[in-house]
Amino acid sequence: MKLTILGCHSATPRINTNPTSQVLEINNHIFLIDCGEGTQVELRRNKVKFSRIKHIFISHLHGDHFFGLIGLISTFRLLTRETDLHIYGPKGLKEVITLQLKLGNSWTNFKLIFHELTSNESEVIFEDVKVSVTTIPLKHRVYTNGFLFKEKEGERKLDINAVLNADIDRAYYRKLKKGFDVTNEKGELIKNETVTKEPNTPKSYAFCSDTAYTESIVPIIKDVTVLYHESTFLEKHAHLSAPTKHSSAIEAATIAKKADVGTLILGHYSTRYDETEEFRTEARTVFDNVVLAESGKVFNF
Amino acid sequence: MKLTILGCHSATPRINTNPTSQVLEINNHIFLIDCGEGTQVELRRNKVKFSRIKHIFISHLHGDHFFGLIGLISTFRLLTRETDLHIYGPKGLKEVITLQLKLGNSWTNFKLIFHELTSNESEVIFEDVKVSVTTIPLKHRVYTNGFLFKEKEGERKLDINAVLNADIDRAYYRKLKKGFDVTNEKGELIKNETVTKEPNTPKSYAFCSDTAYTESIVPIIKDVTVLYHESTFLEKHAHLSAPTKHSSAIEAATIAKKADVGTLILGHYSTRYDETEEFRTEARTVFDNVVLAESGKVFNF
Structure with missing residues (x-):
């Protein structure tokens, strides 16, 4: 698997920080996870082939996680794409995308297939011979899912x-x-x-953003190879986690420890912080193997 | 007046080109004209104070002219803005903005006042003691208006x-x-x-994008100090103007000449061109005073 971070800050796009978006390459799939404003430019910057993106997963309908989606779809249209595009995300996504296409009289010449999510239980939303994608119900201010990407057990x-x-x-x-x-x-x-x-051990990646601290996700993400867990706040602002339904670095690390994951990636930093190193320092007081997301960073695992 | 170009390319945002957006400073107003994806970042880059923007004018509902609007409004919200925001643009804009706020459960704590436009006649849409803003009905694939910003005759x-x-x-x-x-x-x-x-001669600025060549706008923009007219194509692709309802550099210059404007600014270049100098060369075969828009360029007049 190869994970490319396109953006990993919360709230608003700024000159040097991008809102949430990631590209996961897994068994010939290129999965796009969340799509904040400016994602299509970051895809170009990171030389991701637009035509290879066939599945987009949207965690929730806050702007920093999906305002770039309509622009990306429009660009696919202008590039005369013909391949189907599957979009997985909360109910409402289809309405808002199709309304914007309608207002611009700009219908796509490829199929736009929405898989709208409404369940509060973890469910398999994509599956082929080698890979499955499962939702991870999260606790946020609006309906939100994380996503668990899993290789299947290979042959001996x-x-x-x-x-x-x-x-x-x-x-x-x-x-x-x-x-x-x-x-x-x-x-x-x-x-x-x-x-x-023995076959190779199947690898797995869990994306959990945005969410308050919730141990309900631990059984779902148990033993994953890599966990991305949001960490909006440092300890000095940890009192803001509960009212905003976000997590601190230490809370993210606590989940990583309880789920016994391989590596924890931190991200979704509040834009109030200029430096991110302290997120790692704080998380490491609870869990050892912590790395920091940053735009353009690539993780191979 | 001071005009700052935030973006002046057509179609899609890319690493070094931004879609349409401009800031016009006129008699203590800061007017934002169009708002393609990424506009809020360009506002930061050009050090425009967000709180001073109270009026936003949207020409039409193609993505490269308005996909950045919802993100900008959301950022105003996160910055705890309280000042009213007036938005002028085609019918449909209110529906699409409010739907996205609703889906994110993110209502603004400032008044969002939509002035939806439906008329095919030129009309005054903003007026105070010193300035007026008038629509310029354009010919494009969807309902589109340009905007004429005029200082009023001053006192002797x-x-x-x-x-x-x-x-x-x-x-x-x-x-x-x-x-x-x-x-x-x-x-x-x-x-x-x-x-x-005699009082100072009142200055005026006409923004005309996107549009096919149409002489119907000449009486409205007659004698303006500065005209921004889209020029999507060079002569070698001029045959694309009619079917896409865009203009070539020579067509823009012809309008400038017929309207006897002071200066013509070209922009909305097709992303097929890497260089823009040829737009000026071609336009100058028809009209002398031609300048090229580019991101970050400031025009004082």
């Missing part, structure tokens, strides 16, 4: 020397990869585990 | 030496400025023109 890997030594016909390789025992050329039963290895 | 100026020599009581100065004859201390009638001078 052939231990090719063992396979050759065991004198197994090629026709059985597929069965071996699926975990079955097979019979070799001599008619002997070959136990699967003697000629195959 | 006192020729202070002549006034003192004529022995006129101070109480009559106001009457003199308004053009009346007065009686002096000795009871003599003093002809106004012997003690006053």
